Amino acid sequence: MSFQKVLIVDDEAPIREMIKLALELEGFTCLQAQSASEALPIIVDQRPDLVVLDWMMPDVSGLDFLRRLKRDDNTREIPVIMLTAKTEENSVVNGLDAGADDYISKPFRPRELISRIQAIMRRISKMTGDGLLVVGELCLDMKGHCVFVDDQLVTMGPTEYNLLKFFMGHPDRAYSRAQLLDQVWGSNVYVEERTVDVHIRRLRKALKPAADGVDCGRFIQTVRGAGYRFSARLASL
Amino acid sequence: MSFQKVLIVDDEAPIREMIKLALELEGFTCLQAQSASEALPIIVDQRPDLVVLDWMMPDVSGLDFLRRLKRDDNTREIPVIMLTAKTEENSVVNGLDAGADDYISKPFRPRELISRIQAIMRRISKMTGDGLLVVGELCLDMKGHCVFVDDQLVTMGPTEYNLLKFFMGHPDRAYSRAQLLDQVWGSNVYVEERTVDVHIRRLRKALKPAADGVDCGRFIQTVRGAGYRFSARLASL
DNA sequence: TGCATTGGTAACGATAATGTCACATTAATA
DNA sequence: TATTAATGTGACATTATCGTTACCAATGCA
Incomplete structure (x- = not known):
């Protein structure tokens, strides 16, 4: 539904649930799959930001x-984080060779998992350690579920919030209306593509709070014929 | 943010109960675990403010x-407080080396445990040493199990009290109804999510005592589509 | 037992959010 | 410039969410 989707691939439901619980408390959205074959379509459809993969x-x-x-x-x-049992320590090398971004050996401390995930998220996004996305005068607090423009709280609807969260997590890249619907609304709902325009409009409006205030709506740029892009840089690019 | 939840990790139930009793008399909420493996998920899920750990x-x-x-x-x-038997006195050094914040040797007087806990409280948390949580005109007395608005005692039901205690200990963060049920009601009871709304209502009402009095119910903010948030700052940071 | 307090739920009205449309505006192209 | 496609904008009906009240069950206490 929003930025920070983590797909947990593990055949043991209790482990998935534990990971899910821990991650959700930190503000992540979780998807689950109990096998590789189940995971693949989810990865394609939902495009999670991270995969936690059992060995x-x-x-x-x-x-x-x-x-x-x-x-x-x-x-x-x-990015992929591997979960390996202790007896499979040597497999870690293989995993990292094959392109895993990190690994954790079982039994693991959930906090450790969260730390690594946050480290990776930080690496690929602009997220700070404490669940804050900051771009220019814009600040999105994932824990508090609120947005600040110039240190001033602004209000917006849930959809606009999710949209902004996704954009701030995936900056400098254009997304088509269809992609935004998939990522922000969810891949199994049908709404008109033009609906995106309206919510973009509402979001821009929400980010231009005062008459004298900074217009952070400029961060959301229209890419004619392609969709929209969130970028800290302005018009040039 | 404050010391309210204490996790007691000990394999002997009578000892846990004794500690629990003493702490609850002082206004703490207690969690229990009889082993390290049982303690880990609790630490992750509940995030206690202090761990009392048997050697x-x-x-x-x-x-x-x-x-x-x-x-x-x-x-x-x-913070962690270690419990050690007298015959393990030398282990104290190891414990403190490893990062324990304090230790107590068994058999101990409950008063001693409480004193140490309160000392740690004073040292680390925002909470005053007297078991008081203070936010704006709001003051929650954990010892007296009562709440003051503008130095005036207000009454509320136990559930509202627990809800407020949780909120004041975890400010500036949005919690879903499900999370609040987990944290305040307990994770293994089933009640309707809308029940949270009603108790939020009752709590807000209780915090708006007199017609002329300060409305501290404003501290509890509705995060549409997400849940509720307790925040000292008002609309404008 | 009778009463008071508390907790959970259902119901209903109020309010905010959503999706869609019609129309205005802008940009691209010939 | 004229034309067309793409996007911006405001308004609307519908839906979802939330606040509030009322009610009943459970509990505790005199």
């Missing part, structure tokens, strides 16, 4: 699945 | 567990 799975091994992801252009860029 | 435990030794907590960025800051 041992019933159908395809974690390593094979990882290799497959890293071979495909469309999934290559998605 | 001798069946699965992982207290020292190992402590080291584990202190190695992780996200659990490092949680």
